[in-house]
Amino acid sequence: MEEVEARKEAGGFQEMxxxxxxxxxxxxxxxxLDFERIGDEDIVRLEEAFSEKKVFSALSELNGNKAPGPNGFTIAF
Structure with a gap:
């Protein structure tokens, strides 16, 4: 893509x-409605990648026989 085209496209995204x-x-x-904006520190935290350790921990804490998911199956299935 030429530089001019790239600049036009970037400008379009900014306008949008x-x-x-x-x-x-x-x-x-x-x-x-008056919503408070979140701070920069919270934004950074929300954009961090999930660690494998945290995902494993969260999944391990789930009780497999509780409420079914949207497909009707529990996590134990």
Whole structure:
């Protein structure tokens, strides 16, 4: 892709992002919703990759005979 085309495409994404943000702000004001934004530290934590150890730990703590999943099967299946 040529540099000029890449710059045009990047500009389009920026415009689209700004438009989406303005729509969100309009909806928030219209419905009187006031959500607090999360801090930079929380954003970083949410974007971190899951470690294999944490995933294994979370799955190990599940009780296999409790509520079924969306397909009707329990985790024990």
């Amino acid at each position: 992002g700004a438009y989406e943000e303005s729509l969100l702000e309009t909806k928030v004001k219209k419905f009187g």
